[in-house]
Amino acid sequence: MGLALALASGPAANARPVSYEGGWTLIEATDRQSTSLLVHHTVDPKFSIGVRSEWDRKQDFVLNGVQATYLAKRWFGENYQANLYVYGGVGAATGVGANQAGTNAAGFVGVMADWETRRLFASYRARALAAGDVDSSFMQAARVGFAPYEGDTGDLHAWLMVEVDHRPDNADAVGVTPLVRFFKGPALLELGWSVIDNEPLANFTYRF
Amino acid sequence: MTRCIAIAALAVLTTATPGAAAPHEGHAEIAVERAHASEGDAMQGDHEGHADHGKGGHGHEHDHAETSSSADDAPRDVALIVRTDAIVAAIAGGGEPVVVDVLGVVCDFCAKAMNKTFGKRKEIAAVYVDLDLKTLNLVIEPGAELDDAMIEELVRKAGYKTSAIRRGAAALGEG
Numbered sequence: 001m002g003l004a005l006a007l008a009s010g011p012a013a014n015a016r017p018v019s020y021e022g023g024w025t026l027i028e029a030t031d032r033q034s035t036s037l038l039v040h041h042t043v044d045p046k047f048s049i050g051v052r053s054e055w056d057r058k059q060d061f062v063l064n065g066v067q068a069t070y071l072a073k074r075w076f077g078e079n080y081q082a083n084l085y086v087y088g089g090v091g092a093a094t095g096v097g098a099n100q101a102g103t104n105a106a107g108f109v110g111v112m113a114d115w116e117t118r119r120l121f122a123s124y125r126a127r128a129l130a131a132g133d134v135d136s137s138f139m140q141a142a143r144v145g146f147a148p149y150e151g152d153t154g155d156l157h158a159w160l161m162v163e164v165d166h167r168p169d170n171a172d173a174v175g176v177t178p179l180v181r182f183f184k185g186p187a188l189l190e191l192g193w194s195v196i197d198n199e200p201l202a203n204f205t206y207r208f
Numbered sequence: 209m210t211r212c213i214a215i216a217a218l219a220v221l222t223t224a225t226p227g228a229a230a231p232h233e234g235h236a237e238i239a240v241e242r243a244h245a246s247e248g249d250a251m252q253g254d255h256e257g258h259a260d261h262g263k264g265g266h267g268h269e270h271d272h273a274e275t276s277s278s279a280d281d282a283p284r285d286v287a288l289i290v291r292t293d294a295i296v297a298a299i300a301g302g303g304e305p306v307v308v309d310v311l312g313v314v315c316d317f318c319a320k321a322m323n324k325t326f327g328k329r330k331e332i333a334a335v336y337v338d339l340d341l342k343t344l345n346l347v348i349e350p351g352a353e354l355d356d357a358m359i360e361e362l363v364r365k366a367g368y369k370t371s372a373i374r375r376g377a378a379a380l381g382e383g
Contacts, residue, residue, distance in 0.1 A: 016317050018367070019317075019321060019367070020320075020321035020322075020324060020325050020365065020366040020367050021325070021365040021366070021367075022324075022325075023321065023324060045364060045365055045366070045367045071367075074312065074367070075312075076311035076312035076368065076369045077311060077312065078311060078342065078371070079314075079342075080312070080314065081311075081312035081313075081314050081318075116314050116315070117314060118314055118315075118339070150339075150340070151339070152338065152339050152340045153316065153319045153336070153337055153338055153339045153340075154316070154319075157315070157316065183315060183316055184316065185316055185320065186316070186317070186320050188317075207317055207320050207321075
């Protein structure tokens with residue numbers, strides 16, 4: 001099968017794709033489009049590098065590659081944090097199932113931005129992927145959320161969110177996914193359901 | 209008429225606003241203490257929602273409100289060290305308490321980053337990040353040194369930024 005590189009769903013929003021210096025993070029993301037796994041190591045407070053594996057269930061391809069993420073800007077406030085990330089990667093994408101395009105080299109670039117307080121959250125992300133005959137695509141997604149209560153360190157934090165994504169190549173170009181986020185210590189779990197095409201969302205992040 | 213209204217309004221303000229007028233010694237202090245007491249009440253109210261809070265569920269008690277209201281000379285508008293079991297033990301062992309105000313602390317990942325970054329330093333006897341107070345609470349090992357510049361650098365490596373550092377008595381609310 002081929003290797004190709006693609007980025008199907010992009011890094012999960014607010015999964016904090018850059019961690020503390022020396023930190024490792026595992027990010028699993030499943031949405032209406034794809035299922036992916038990213039394991040990254042933060043080399044510097046502004047830069048992480050990781051390996052990515054992704055299965056795009058809609059476009060029928062698998063991507064394996066490496067991803068680098070750069071924290072272009074972080075805004076600090078007493079009660080908020082905002083981030084702007086840019087990222088890119090290369091790898092190999094291989095058609096599976098109905099996609100008989102074989103294997104192609106692939107590359108992707110993207111941007112993520114988020115703003116967060118203890119009670120409010122907003123984010124945006126976008127990515128462009130080129131994988132030759134296997135797939136080429138663009139996606140963007142925005143999310144807003146709020147926390148019904150403020151949990152302190154180590155408490156179970158809960159968020160109610162809704163994500164709207166736009167994938168021009170899909171039959172259902174716009175998706176709407178309400179979700180709940182649970183956050184405790186180093187673990188983050190998100191569960192949701194795409195109401196447009198009845199697909200689940202299940203994201204999990206663990207920071208080592 | 210206008211003058212009467214103005215005088216009446218001034219009278220209302222000086223009686224309704226703590227410390228708005230300090231005709232005798234002590235009013236300013238009372239005003240600050242009240243302001244902080246309100247903040248402390250808010251913090252305590254916020255903490256009431258935590259079933260395990262202050263009962264060892266996550267191993268600490270937020271005594272900032274109580275401590276600061278009982279410490280006569282402490283600045284009333286700053287957070288004091290959070291007394292987790294580990295921090296209390298480390299202070300009892302002769303360690304130096306340090307409270308760092310950190311900007312951008314909004315979630316447990318922030319706490320994780322700083323816990324990991326500081327927890328592996330040999331100079332650190334205890335560390336705790338408080339999301340409510342947005343503080344990094346440290347106890348430095350007896351005889352060890354970790355200056356402000358190094359603390360700022362370590363916070364930066366964790367991905368955040370300091371806004372103030374208080375040590376020793378100031379961190380305890382006794383200075």
